[in-house]
Amino acid sequence: MSYRVMSGELEKHVGASIRLCGWVHRRRELARVTFLVVRDRAGLAQVVVPPGLPVPGEESVVEVTGTVVANDVAPGGFEVAYEAIEVLSEAEPPPVELFRPAVDAGLPALLDHAAVTLRHPARRAVFAASAAAVKAFRVTLDGLGFTEIQTPKIVGTATESGANVFALDYFGRRAYLAQSPQFYKQTMVGVFERVYEVGPVFRAEPHDTSRHLATYTSLDAELGFVRDHRDVMAVLTRVVRAMSAAATAGLPGAEPVRMPDEVPVVHFAEALRLVGADPAEPDLAPEHERALGAWALAEHGSDFVYVEGYPMAKRPFYTHPQPSDPRWSNSFDLLFRGMELVTGGQRRHRYADYVEALGPQAEGLSGYLAAFRHGMPPHGGFAIGLERFLARLTGAANVRETTLFPRDLHRLAP
């Protein structure tokens, strides 16, 4: 029996009888010849079939046996001369023509028919880039002495606040889906000093926006023995630089990522001034983020800009205040092309500070607070939204385009 060759490796097998396995990407029946373009995990390859032979329709799964021949006018310079074809699965015609250069479908159709539309080479490339980005995240942190962890997604108390949590019936008790691994990654700094986690987080977002989902993949990291949040930012910059390089390598048409050696850093108070906002604003609005992104690109040639020092009043209880002025915090956001991509910062590390910040709420968090009661170093961390990163990178207008099977207010399938 002939051996299988991937579409990208035909040139190494000229003259050999091989098997090409994949989906019929396109069938073109001309008067004197039929062309089958076969799609496999490596790409596309053309099969030349004598005219008049019955060939299966698009998306059928086939095993073609044939001889590899060089042909200057074939895509890639090589093609397969048909000897036999076995149809492994017949397919109904796809709801969207996958051989077109772009997917001709609106967002609802794109998502409703995800099982098929994701097969389009352009769609597939986005998620191959996503996998490359996640790998770069891990490789970078592995190289810095981090350890990967898996922490619970079902929790007894809401992590960040009582809002936006999904509740479930847990063997007759009330439990919640974790909004983030925050408490656990901090706890694990006590064990490994440096940890990361790649996993789902859950937010019952009641808003229908182009940048929020009910669940997304969070790339979390946390590290101990930092001086302040700037040490966290230094690690984050390395991570995002590696992720950007890895992801764009697989996206030929993507805009190159501009990330100078020194990513600009602006204090929150200065950021408000730069964008002409009221100095009493407690947070940055989306239009402020866009203006800061434009400023960073114009002034620093950077797609990224750090905003540090967000007001303590708008940050969660575990946020470490800015030592020089405790109205501000040692926290930051990293904006990517004018949109928040990462939130991070230094955390409090002294038990007494937690007890004071939490007040009566400390009661329900004794498992978490045990880490601080029994000695924790100065530490901090960050969380990157994977789908949002891919959206900014590819220029997708909606984060749903960079999520395999998104979940939102309305969508629970496929």
Add this chain to the structure above:
Amino acid sequence: MSYRVMSGELEKHVGASIRLCGWVHRRRELARVTFLVVRDRAGLAQVVVPPGLPVPGEESVVEVTGTVVANDVAPGGFEVAYEAIEVLSEAEPPPVELFRPAVDAGLPALLDHAAVTLRHPARRAVFAASAAAVKAFRVTLDGLGFTEIQTPKIVGTATESGANVFALDYFGRRAYLAQSPQFYKQTMVGVFERVYEVGPVFRAEPHDTSRHLATYTSLDAELGFVRDHRDVMAVLTRVVRAMSAAATAGLPGAEPVRMPDEVPVVHFAEALRLVGADPAEPDLAPEHERALGAWALAEHGSDFVYVEGYPMAKRPFYTHPQPSDPRWSNSFDLLFRGMELVTGGQRRHRYADYVEALGPQAEGLSGYLAAFRHGMPPHGGFAIGLERFLARLTGAANVRETTLFPRDLHRLAP
């Protein structure tokens, strides 16, 4: 300011004034000298402090400045001669003495105080081994052309069956936590041919056993263009071999894993005969699995044994029947030291077969069935329970010992 040196690298800095940062693992105040053993992410190092100086208690977080000196009687042959100490965090005495060779606590105390007990070097080693195993899983599959995916954990329909699912209120609708990524990984075979996912799965297990949890980490893989389940088993064997090697490398006391070049394979019917069970039994009981494990070790010198051909009646609807006799299936379990570690098999791939197998249930699964309607190759896959793998590897009697923060019928914290 002196630079930080990790405990494992003192020998490279003899004579230098360095900083050692970590937790006070042990404090021993003798008449003529005080010893502080400092624990950092790399291990332990001894600091020699002049007598009478106040030193912080166990688990306090310190930055010690001192000179590295060789000392044959110091652990590792090197120690740090005290110059100064800064206490970054005071700690209350830990609930369990972490400097003892073994953790002196029963399972409930071990888990209740996880934030502290996980710091014990022996506990920490288990989860470092876990991270190494997950990395080996990914590296092996990356090398075989697999692509990593992230799929939804909130689903509109139960995956495997209606039993054992957690229900939640999803913006006023009923939704479920995914019992596995099964439907999505199969769908993604249509996109990438070969995919894997590392993520949480959720089972509302009503039984309180030493090997079941309400949520665990599932290492899932799925691949297309297989002849049958044996191709899936060949990939799995490579994966488990790499995971075993990577994990045991970090567990000096662990029993070596015995995995011959050819892992024994027994048909289900033969397995029943081997263990003296009733030939009409539809499944293997735990004692049968133990007996098969003992047989594999005695007869084949193997900690692993595959059982293939489980009765179709006991396998889910997507299971591919055994072509030679459709009472049996092309599915398998991999037993590790007498316990089921992995379930896998070949899946059905023809749309008509799904429609027939599902009957009226097909209605609710149209998003999943679209993959088959529009062409899917013969494929199969497997799911490895990470925590169970670590339990078998370390000899832990209970899977809770190899889970950072386990969730079960009773436990929802920490």
